[in-house]
Amino acid sequence: MSEKKDAPAGLPLSGQVNRAALAREEAExxxxxxxxxPRRALGYLKRTGPGLLQSAMTLGAGSAVASVVAGASFGYDLLWVQPVAMLLGVCMLAALGHVVLTTGERPYRLVSRELHPALAFLWALATVVASVIWHFPQYGLAAGAARDLAELAGLTVYAVGEDGVRRLTGTGYAVSFGIGFVLLGVSLATVWSYGRRGAGIRIYEWFLRGVILVVVLSFATVVVWTGVDWVALLRGFFGFTLPRSAEGIQTVLGAIGAAVGINMTFLYGYSLLAKGWGPVHRPLSRWDLVMSMLVPFVVVTSLIILAMANTVYDPARAGVVRTDLRPVDAAQALVPVMGAHVGRVVFDLGFIAMTCGAISAHMVVCGFTVCEMFGLEYTERRYRMFTLVPVVGLLGVVTSTPLWLPVVASALAFTMLPIAYGTFVVLYNRRSCGGAGFAATPGRLLFNLVLVVALAMSVVGAGIQLKTRVLDRLPALLGRSTAMLRVAPGALLGTAGRSGLWACGAGAGLFPMPVEAVRWQRLI
Known part of the structure; x- marks a missing residue:
């Protein structure tokens, strides 16, 4: 006789949790x-899961671009920035996880009841808008990498017209849409299994593990091939070197304050409840954030930075932000070191794997979020339908977004991120949510101080992002500089972001790009 399966009280997904198996896990x-x-750590490592979703979402096009530019512009010097930034984000998510696992209640309803319904709705709205807009550059980066591989195979994907503008050929469009539909198909198969049953969640988690492993192996191959300066490596991680220019310092502050995207903050609590986790899982959830989110992020971004520092970085131009690099350019830059084929193939495959994980994570978060926004209970049909919300981003393989979309999304997402952080701090210390006071114990006081630092940095980061991505772009949005912001369809720039900026994945850095190079403006 099969064991009875019940939906978790906090999240009635149609994919149900085996209560008997869950009870055994809690006892273990x-x-x-x-x-x-050591034995406890090994046991936790075997049971990780929700952190993988966060890792997949943050290891996208934005992280790729940020790491490429960081390594090419500053060498090993800024290796410390992304780990510090993500550590602060992990602490904030740990606070949210503590509240969710203690109460067993959905975060949206918790925020609505404890604080205000409007706050919960804006949080969800910012999540959906950000997931849709940030979806475009994921497909853009994947298509660019696929076109580079096609060129390597001897196909003609670009042609220069009579006006001197390089455009995609029929083959270029076929390759672009081909990789787009392949990624969409893979994502649909895995994402829809996530909402179907407990086994589906495990299938999706193993898919994410595989994607992350491919990414790590791809970039590790490049680093091993090019070699490592171990003294510079240690200095980069622990020297906390700051750029000498005001612009460079602003870049670092913006990156530290915006490492975690608004959609990541919404997704995390639901991924915990979807597995049926409760109070007993709190230590495991913290371990999971470190091993499944922080460590993969640090490893992948560091490997990309090292690869660029070993091949592209010019000490004579140290500290000068390289505005002429795209992720695909980075793959081509490895040709002199690794040969005409190996470096480009490995790097391009790594970029495609990164975007695959991010695309699927965006779809999952929309499946949760839209149901909550409209007060709908979860069914398999609704979940699948709402995961399709960001699929319009598939057009990112060949097109660019209207200027007003990223500006509006930036305003909403960057305004809500510090507000969401503040909400988590309040809930973590509220007794009705299982809190015990700000300084009930020395450990709790220390953790709260870290949360305050993370909150303060998010305010600084949001201010920088709002200025560079909203206020500085209003003249163009109002029609006074529109011509400067046009990009020929088919020109790949996997993102846009920081400061002027490349930005397209959570964890992306803040590196100014010339206005004419901006294709996607994502808003962490």
Whole structure:
């Protein structure tokens, strides 16, 4: 006789949780808490999961671009920035996870009841808008990498017209849409399994593990091939070197304050509840954030930075932000070191794998969020339907977004991020949500101080992003500089972001790009 399956109280997905198996897991976790640290850590490592979704979302086009430009512009010097930025984000998500696992309640309803319904709705709205807009550059980066591979195979994907503008050929369009539909098909198969049953969640998590492994192996191959300056590596991680220019310092502050995207903050609580986790899983959830989110992010971004520092970085131009680089350019830059084929193939495949994980994560978060916004209970049909909300981003393989879309999305997302952080701090310390006071214990006081630092940095980062992505672009939006912002369809620039900026994935850095190079403006 099969064991009875019930939906978790906090999240009635049609994909149900096996309560008997969950009870066994809880008993095993209680036993793990009595074991020495090494054995306890190994036990936790076998049970990770929700952090993988966060890792997939943050390891996208934005992280790729930020790391490429950081390594090419500053060498090893800024290796410390992304780990510090993500560590602050992980602490904030840990606070949210503590509240969700303690109460067993959906974050949207919790925020609505404890604070205000309008705040919860704006949080959800910013999540959906950001996921849709940030979807475009993921497909754009994947298509650019695929076109580079096609050129390597001898296909003609670009042609220069009579006006001197390089445009996609029929083959270029076929390659672009081909990789787009392949990624969409893979994402649909895995994302829809996530909402179907408990086994589906495990399938999706193993898919994400595979994607992350491909990314790590791809970029690790490049780094091993090009070599590592170990002294410079240690100095880069622990020297906390700051750029000498005011613009460079602003870049670092913006990156630290905006490492976690608004959609990541919404997704995390629901991914915990979807697995049926509760109070017993709180230590596991913290371990999961570190091992499944922080570590993969640090490893991948560091490997890309090292690869660029070893091949593209010019000490004579140290500190000068390279505005002439795209991710695909980075792959081609490896040709002198790794040969005409190996470097480009490995790097391009790594970029495609990164975007695949991010695309699927955006779809999952929309499946959760739209149901919450409209007060709909979860069914398999609704979940699948709402995961299709960001699919319009597939057009990113060949087109660019209207200027007003990223400006509006930036205004909403960057305004809501520090507000969401502040909400998590309040809920973490509210007794009705399982809190015990700001300074109830020395450990709790220390953790709260870290949360305050993360909140303060998010305010600074949001201010920088709002200025560069909204206020500085209003003249163009109002029609006074529109001509400067046009980009020929088919020109790949996997994103846009920071400061002028390349930005298209959570965790992306803040590196100014010339206005004419801006294709996608994503808003962390």
């Amino acid at each position: 976790l209680r036993a793990l808490e009595q074991l020495p640290w």
